[in-house]
Amino acid sequence: MMNLRDIAQLSGVSRSTVSRVINDDPRVSDEVRARVKAIIEREGYHPHAAARALATRRSGVFGLVIPQALGSLFGDPWFPRFTQGCLDAAREIGVTLMLLMEPADDPVAVGKLIDRLVVTRHIDGLVLAASMRDDMMISALAELGFPYMLVGRPRDEGRNFVDVRNREASADATRHLLGHGRTRPAMIAGPDYMISASDRRAGFEDAVCEAGFDLADVPIRQVDFSQREAYNEALALLGRPDRPDAIFAASDAMAFGVLQAARKLGIRVPEDLGLMGFDGFEPDRIWYWELSTVRQPAHGIGYTAVTRLNDIVNHRTQGPEHVWLETELVVRHSCGCDMPVPPESLLHLPEKGGAVRPGLPGAIFVAESEELNIDRP
Amino acid sequence: MMNLRDIAQLSGVSRSTVSRVINDDPRVSDEVRARVKAIIEREGYHPHAAARALATRRSGVFGLVIPQALGSLFGDPWFPRFTQGCLDAAREIGVTLMLLMEPADDPVAVGKLIDRLVVTRHIDGLVLAASMRDDMMISALAELGFPYMLVGRPRDEGRNFVDVRNREASADATRHLLGHGRTRPAMIAGPDYMISASDRRAGFEDAVCEAGFDLADVPIRQVDFSQREAYNEALALLGRPDRPDAIFAASDAMAFGVLQAARKLGIRVPEDLGLMGFDGFEPDRIWYWELSTVRQPAHGIGYTAVTRLNDIVNHRTQGPEHVWLETELVVRHSCGCDMPVPPESLLHLPEKGGAVRPGLPGAIFVAESEELNIDRP
């Protein structure tokens, strides 16, 4: 395989000159540059990555860490969009992405990961895909002075992160949900060790208290970010005599678990139960069209994380990076807005004991004209 | 940062000795080994990855390529399981995984990817996550003699791949589906440029012909691997007067698109329409419990791909690697087996004009006792 010296000899110049040509160093005459470039092209030469990394002290690789505890996250539709954003940014910047998945709560595993990638300088920076409370990796990285970027605001200010205003957005959404005369709110929340989850719960609590409820009377169930868990929890919740008439779910997938539980129990949405989710993407899953939700820019979060990480790596920044991205309340049918619910709606449930329109029980209404690509930057 | 030489000086030995200790070379006295190891431990020393890669000519990195054309694949539940399998194998082997996503049909992009990673020796091997017909990357890699492993049998024998018997499994599934006296079969197939998709279609055709049908009368629609596309296509198909009474879908997600279309049109599954999917995982999505399907080991495919790639990289193998993994026909309710359909079934649809059991229209039956982790190795 060709190396720098070969090219130099073929071009009749020194290795230094070839190196300059490759790295677009201006200190080369146009004539020489053209000649060398032609040879490089002809020979299909590309510098050896390891050698370059050794000399440069830069690998051109960013790590992307998915906490293993969040296996559910990996299956959540949030993840592919987020990753896509990371990849798009990486491509633009000219770095590659290393996919890591480690148990974030296991000190040994965290240490190994850091040894294997950070201490060896295998990677230039790290994106942590989900902030967990007491994530030991964060402090370890900060202490090492190693470039990193968190997805999700950590407990400790002074860290770098990109996030959305989970708390405020959730409070807004809850206020809206409560605005239809609901009297028994509840929440299916995510696990408290995830900061985004606890922020959403806090926002819900803010709005609920603000509306004059006693928190002690308001059921809040914490489960994994999965449709299935939400379903089971909602089934229990909605089976009680004093069942909720408004549920805020910490993700859209969970909201659908709730919806399924409601349907199984014959509870009408939105008439008997107002429902609000959180995520707002899913152009390719058709059950999502009628769910009121908070839209968050999953792609943009990934894109921003990698871009800012690059800034940090290149010292184009000082002080902690705090990036807040915008969310948007998406009001559709499930919250019970005055918007009429189409009869073919996913939410539609026939009157108890009444006649059923043949062919339409529980059928799905697809808003054909609705914009599909809502999550592209 | 600490060096091999630093450790050598601290231990009072030469760098070679330290290197031997690190690489578990037996030619070191136990006494010296212990002393050096202690120092290494104390100093938290780890060899510089680039330097080691330069000397070894091994980076310890495998690439994982997701063709960008398959954005839908990325959102499909198949992907996280497959990736998990890759990661598990990589961890065991001691390599890391680089996540790549490129348009496989763009010659320029393919060339760039190969230049950037293969020619520079940034990675030791490549897993291609989905074989496309006429994938130029494959021949490029084979020509370079670069270690690679395909997921999905390619056109050209003589390549390395891991796959399931898509054709045979689909034929079996179709035979079963047709075994209930169905007279108008149809298929919602994946895009023909994906080999796995065209294999499934071929298997369907095999069984249909074998059963005496004229292929010209059998509707086969090719769409993306997405629930939404399948829904739209099924809606058209089922709206016709001579509508199918048995549909084989190329993935479970697509099968659910079909199911939704059927429900919208008031067509009962399995009474009026037999339904068969392909995938057979999804422990965390509760709509999947009643779908008859072909189970494929997504996790195992990823795990095998990386393991075998490692063998290839280490020359532990000669000749092309052809690995076939087992599938399993999973007979549940949607195909119309004599198994009784529970009244709360997802598939259940009330009789036309009949009374509806309050609380149960279209509700979902969750088999609580069913084994969840069906996809672990």
Added chain:
DNA sequence: TTGTACGCGTTATCAG
């Protein structure tokens, strides 16, 4: 068993 010397392919420094 241990140490020496060189190679791996680039980039960076400094002299011209």
Added chain:
DNA sequence: CTGATAACGCGTACAA
């Protein structure tokens, strides 16, 4: 603008 030369950090024949 160009070229020689020294890092960069590690692995490994080969010699001792």
